[in-house]
Amino acid sequence: MLSTGPQLRLLLLLSCVTLVLLFQVTNAKRDFKSACSTCQQITDNFNKGFDRTAKQNFGGGNTAWEERKLSKYETSEIRLMEIVEGLCDSSSFECNRMLEEHEELFETWWFKRKTKHPDLHKWFCIETIKVCCPKGTFGPDCNACVGGSDRPCHGNGMCDGDGTRGGDGKCSCDHAYKGEFCLDCIDGYFNEVRNDTFSLCTECHTSCKTCTSGATNQDCDECKEGWEEDDQEACVDVNECSTEPSPCTEDQYCLNTDGSYSCKACDKVCAGCTGAGPDNCQACASGYQDTEGNCTDIDECSQPESVCTEEHQECVNTKGSYVCICSSGYEEQDGQCVQTVQPEKEDESEASETTTSPHGEL
Template sequence: MIPKILLLYLFFLCKLSISKRISPDLSSLRTGKLEDCQRCKILTDSFKHWLSGTSRGKHEGGDAAWEEAKLKSYSRSEMRLVEIQEGLCSELKKYQDHCYTLAEEVEQVLEKWWFYEDPETVDLYTWLCIDNLQYCCPPNHFSESCIPCPLDKNNKLCGGHGKCDGDGTRKGNGTCICHTGYTGNYCEECSKNFYLSNSICMPCHKACDGCSGEGVNSCNKCKNGWIMQSKSCIDIDECSSSSLCKENQYCVNREGSYKCKNCDPSCKSCKGDGSANCTLCDDMYTLWSGKCVGKEQKYEIVFNVAKRLTLYIGLLIISVFIFRNNKYFAAFTIVIIAIYIFTLENSSTVNLLELILNMN
């Protein structure tokens, strides 16, 4: 007798725990309202989830033989129902409080289904949401009376390209809510900027303002940012106009539009991204090969260029004198000088770039 008392005590504690867990957070309920049918569908889906999750459970502890003799099998036991109710709604990441609230409201109704209906033949959603609570309607039905949604001349619901307003609920007026690309009373027509291809409405090219087929050659008109040339919509290069962007910005052309981007901070105006595309500098800087450099750096660059130029002229004069005396030796000398100049120029270019980058 003791195990039975203990079992009843545990059952009472579980029911008390469930009652606490399904107390709703009213502040969250105000922020996201759901229709009754949606709430009921969420609840029944959660119930089925935990029904599946407890499908292999069994009684634990106590006198197993006494449990099997005196209690129902675990699959339809009160203990399993309590386990389901404990987990009910807890797995949800969205609308959890709505689920908890409805679970508390219909707790006794759920127990009635559990103990008196066969879950193998009586679907919980249909039994609870449609037949008992009357929150929902069968698929393809709407309104308080759950009347069938209207069909087109081919007996299709919204031409197979939409659903009726209120479908599956006790609300709505039954008019067709068409999928993207379709319009009309029964979604039998293509929307603007869509064209019919093999009984399917396909999107026009992004350059078109209405079209008769695929591609830019089928446009009825061109959208803003495009222009019709030779019966085809061509992108307009807005950046060809220099007055679109501010002085410290440069223009980037895009299909059908453009965008102004800020120049590098070292530039007063520019023609592109980075510090090497400046077209104008502040008064204290000088434009040098697309970069804004200070006076001291400018003099250093000019001095290095002059020094190398003097060296190269000197080497050239030496080569001329050698050429007069020995052509073969002069040719060899010129090759050596060429290699030397090439190496020196590469090194100087790297040093020059480092100098200018360090300034910025």
């Protein structure tokens, strides 16, 4: 029997080996998908380059002579090289590595296979270097995705590894669908049409948490929160605003919505309210008074008893309040209105000048 020390070391070693293997498997799956993506990019760029050079020639002065003597530009090695030069960005390591490893295959296809195999992606990526699979298939052997290669995941999701030599073929279902085959509906949706190969999930009525047969509020199996079943077994809105006490604070009013509610601020003239505006106040805020059902501003400055009691003060009314200011010719100093000091006027004296005749008296 092993001692505790060797046992622990063995367990740690096994754990490390397992983690390494998992890491390698994960990376391998990622690499398969990445390799196919790179190959797709290369063949897409090749097709773009092929279109770009469709109307070009050798660029010399006598094109007819060149084509007669050097073969046509359309099928020439020069055109091939011009296309190949534009397949990868200089910064794309994976693209340039794949191109460098398989550059001779482009020559083979260009001169010997193009006529019989016009689809470069299929010939190069799928059939020759085998980093991709046909659409609707996945994995090393290009097995059909769940639901078949024509409609992976029965048309309601994405097959993991679709079109690559990686992935496990499991479905990632679109919104509204769930299950291994993406034929079942999530909560809030029901199968409007369903058979072994096709499913159409339609949204339930907004009041339903679940439903199975229709899109009305009478088709709910269970009502959503904020809704309740009535006497006709239909889900109807719960009016949270009718409950006592109100779910809102004193300076807010409750606004009911389908399946919920919201709290809105009362008008600033109100001290509590039942709705928006100054005509829905439960009471008027300080500085306001009820005038025929509306809360209106109190003009404190027009009251019989003056609210500004200090000497040389004037009252200025504001919404919901008032302010006391010093009268004209006065300014506030230490809480008192004192007369403004006027700058002394300089005495204006007219300088009298003795005017004498510029000419002497004869």
